[in-house]
Amino acid sequence: MTDMPTLKPERPFFSSGPTAKFPGWSASNLKTEALGRSHRSAVGKARLKYAIDLSRELLGVPDDYLVGIMPGSDTGALECAMWTMLGARPATVAAWESFGNVWIQDAVKQLKLPDLQVLDADYGEIPDLTQIPQGNDVVFTWNGTTSGAKIANTDWLEQGREGLAVNDATSAVFAQEMDWAKLDATTYSWQKVMGSEAQHGMLVLSPKAVKRIESYDPAWPLPKLFRLKKGDKLNRAIFEGATINTPSLLATEDYILALEWAKSIGGRKAMFERADANAKIVTDWIEATPWMRNMVADPAQRTNTGVCMVFQGDWYESLSAEDQVGVPKKIAAMLDEHDVGYDFNGYRDAPPSLRIWCGGTVEQEDLKRLLPWIEWAYESLRNQ
Template identity: 85%
Template sequence: MTDVPALKPERPFFSSGPTAKFPGWSAANLKTEALGRSHRSAIGKARLKYAIDLTRELLGVPDDYLVGIMPGSDTGALECAMWTMLGARPATVAAWESFGNVWIQDAVKQLKLKDLTVLDADYGDIPDLASIPQGNDVVFTWNGTTSGARIPDTDWLETGRDGITINDATSAVFAQEMDWAKLDATTFSWQKVMGSEAQHGMLILSPKAVARIESYDPEWPLPKLFRVKKGDKLNRGIFVGETINTPSMLATEDYILALEWAKSIGGRKALFDRADANAKILTDWIEATPWLRNMVADPAKRTNTGVCFVFQGEYYDSLSPEDQAAVPKTIAKMLEERGVGYDFNGYRDAPPSLRVWCGGTVEAEDITRLLPWIEWAYAEIQK
């Protein structure tokens, strides 16, 4: 019999997006001078540019790369890159989880790319990325948000390769170092690793990506939100805070607050260390628990952010597929009702699983306190 644990997490926020606010966050600390003002005003543009500049500083983005704010979260930023750059040469889209599969559908059904290779893999694994020709444009997800599988390295990308690389890094930046020399268009959203508010995404372009945009006009029509050119040149105003559409200045202030917190604790290295420590606590527990296994078998491919794990063992294997699918949902509901853990059920398209966010805004002690409750809940549903 498993006793009810004595301690609850102080901050029971384990969602993989929007993720937990940073420790000590308070709405009272948000600056409000830009609220109710036009984003085209001097103060509005200054705050947007400050968010861009802090992003560049914290991520170590090279000086000759451009950083811009896009509408539509990571999806808007990533699809803007696809719509404006793909089609100029052969392309490969690689996916191993839900969001990567969306980019495949974009390439196949929306853009209808003529010279396209699709690489995919089951949840928990990664396809053979080394098979991608260096002349191909490539779209890939650095860190599988819904599977917990990340690329172990960028050895499969040659420096100076002819094709461009479009990198969905939304659950990787601020937790894993980006190999900027091999990345041409990198995207992420504010609500992922930094726990900020949703709806805005970031688009980071290399000089090669800028050259592609300026030299190439795709054959398909571009929605206004994807029109990043003025005439034959990139609209560089986007990359100093002159956004394509009206941004939320309140969300901007929240993102700035998170970036300032990250800077105050030591920048991205401190965030990496926090995510690594959190993921180790969870991963070690999974390894020591016989009725669980990490969705990703290869330790080199395991994420340090959205760690996904599935059930196994005599009791679980004896259940029908429907009852197996209900197990993680039931546990997540039981702990939510008790104020122990929120929103950590596995993604709806993933195999039945639990997914606990371990990014840098989560405290290690809260991860530690969550785990005995999962053990308790699993024992309870077996009665």
């Protein structure tokens, strides 16, 4: 029987979104000058523009790309890209977990795209992306948050391809390098890798995407929240901080604070290194634990953010399907009760699993302290 560990993580925050705040975060450090002011005032617009400029700088977004703050978090930004740009050419939607499957449903049931290729794969796998014609617009999820599978590279996107590449990068930016030259519309939300307050989505557009928006009007109606055009032209003010509707300036301040922290520790490279080192602790432990298996078989496709793991072995396999679902649920509940680890049960639509967030705002020591507790909880369940 494994003894109950004594050391607890200092910050037991392992949720895959909203994720942990950065080390040292405090609400008292939020700037408040813009709060209670109009988002169209000089001070409001300046803070929104600063959030855009810092995002651009930290992510290494090319100068001729546009970066905007959108309503509706990542979903809002991604669906805005789909609704405003798709339909002009044949399209592919490629998915390998729950969120990508939502974008498939959008394309099939909502937009009813006539010339559509759907490429999907089970949790833990990535479909054969080389099947995507270079003339097709493609929508994909860079890093599948609910399966832990990421694309290994962008070799399947040819430089200068005719179709647009629409990239849901919400659990990858600030943890993995984006290949901007091949990406036309990239989206993410603040509560993921930066651990900021949820509210807004970011939309990063290439010149090719701008050209599509200015030369094409989709057949379907566009709600105001998706309207990026003023007359025939892109409304560039949106990408300077003049958001479509009223943003949360409090959430904006929180995002700025996280960006400033990331800059102070060395920018995105430091964030990548932190996520890599964190994920290594968890993936090495999975390899060394006989009753655990990484949900993703191919090491090149394993994420460094939301690492997902499933159970295996005689005891687990002897359980009914219902009892198997109970294993990660009970482990997560036991550790929650001891204030050792919060919110790390696998996603509700994924196979029974644990999912431990390893992004750059998490500390290595906290992960090292969490893992023996999982061993203890598992052994406790097994010996019940």
